[in-house]
Amino acid sequence: AQKITQTQPGMFVQEKEAVTLDCTYDTSDPSYGLFWYKQPSSGEMIFLIYQGSYDQQNATEGRYSLNFQKARKSANLVISASQLGDSAMYFCAMREGLSNFGNEKLTFGTGTRLTIIP
Amino acid sequence: NAGVTQTPKFQVLKTGQSMTLQCAQDMNHNSMYWYRQDPGMGLRLIYYSASEGTTDKGEVPNGYNVSRLNKREFSLRLESAAPSQTSVYFCASSEAGRTRFPLHFGNGTRLTVT
Numbered sequence: 001a002q003k004i005t006q007t008q009p010g011m012f013v014q015e016k017e018a019v020t021l022d023c024t025y026d027t028s029d030p031s032y033g034l035f036w037y038k039q040p041s042s043g044e045m046i047f048l049i050y051q052g053s054y055d056q057q058n059a060t061e062g063r064y065s066l067n068f069q070k071a072r073k074s075a076n077l078v079i080s081a082s083q084l085g086d087s088a089m090y091f092c093a094m095r096e097g098l099s100n101f102g103n104e105k106l107t108f109g110t111g112t113r114l115t116i117i118p
Numbered sequence: 119n120a121g122v123t124q125t126p127k128f129q130v131l132k133t134g135q136s137m138t139l140q141c142a143q144d145m146n147h148n149s150m151y152w153y154r155q156d157p158g159m160g161l162r163l164i165y166y167s168a169s170e171g172t173t174d175k176g177e178v179p180n181g182y183n184v185s186r187l188n189k190r191e192f193s194l195r196l197e198s199a200a201p202s203q204t205s206v207y208f209c210a211s212s213e214a215g216r217t218r219f220p221l222h223f224g225n226g227t228r229l230t231v232t
Contacts, residue, residue, distance in 0.1 A: 009158075031217060032217060033217035043206070044223065044225050045210075045221075045223035047220040050218055050220060052218055053217075093161075096217075105151065105163050106151075106163075106221055107163070108161040109160055110158060
């Protein structure tokens with residue numbers, strides 16, 4: 001079973017509108033973390049935002065926020081007031097808890113390609 | 119601060135040739151990783167090293183070997199390259215011990231096997 005599912009292969013959004021990128025996850029571990037990364041056409045991987053399973057509030061970083069619904073196992077990324085520079089691939093990823101020390105790896109979804117239209 | 123440095127940036131190999139991808143980080147991180155990225159498949163973990171002296175297989179380890187040379191360096195070796203190994207390879211590092219530490223990525227190596 002997929003641990004991270006991103007169901008939107010591509011999205012087109014008008015500049016200045018808000019956009020929500022979907023991410024659902026599957027884990028039985030009570031301790032886990034969810035990450036979003038941006039990959040522009042230049043290819044580098046840029047860390048955007050983190051949400052911990054025990055965090056009481058949804059994470060926010062500037063124009064990025066995370067709509068974390070634990071019971072539904074979803075962690076959607078919301079970008080407010082989209083800009084042309086937001087056009088990129090976006091990846092959701094999960095690190096499961098450190099119940100066994102050394103379980104450090106991140107598992108990635110297949111990504112969503114976001115295109116901002118002027 | 120260079121962060122995570124990968125070499126080379128591009129490489130073309132013939133089937134059966136071998137090569138080593140080099141990775142070094144200067145952030146004093148304990149954990150290092152090798153991922154490959156293929157269209158439509160996201161990033162898949164090849165090998166990782168939770169700390170110096172240890173390495174573990176990830177999701178797609180077949181055809182690869184790794185060496186954690188010291189805390190800074192983690193290399194990936196293809197002993198006999200195959201066209202299925204055509205991909206973009208990313209090295210990454212992170213602090214260890216807490217779930218919230220993000221991975222810091224290098225800029226990738228684009229490998230083509232003909």
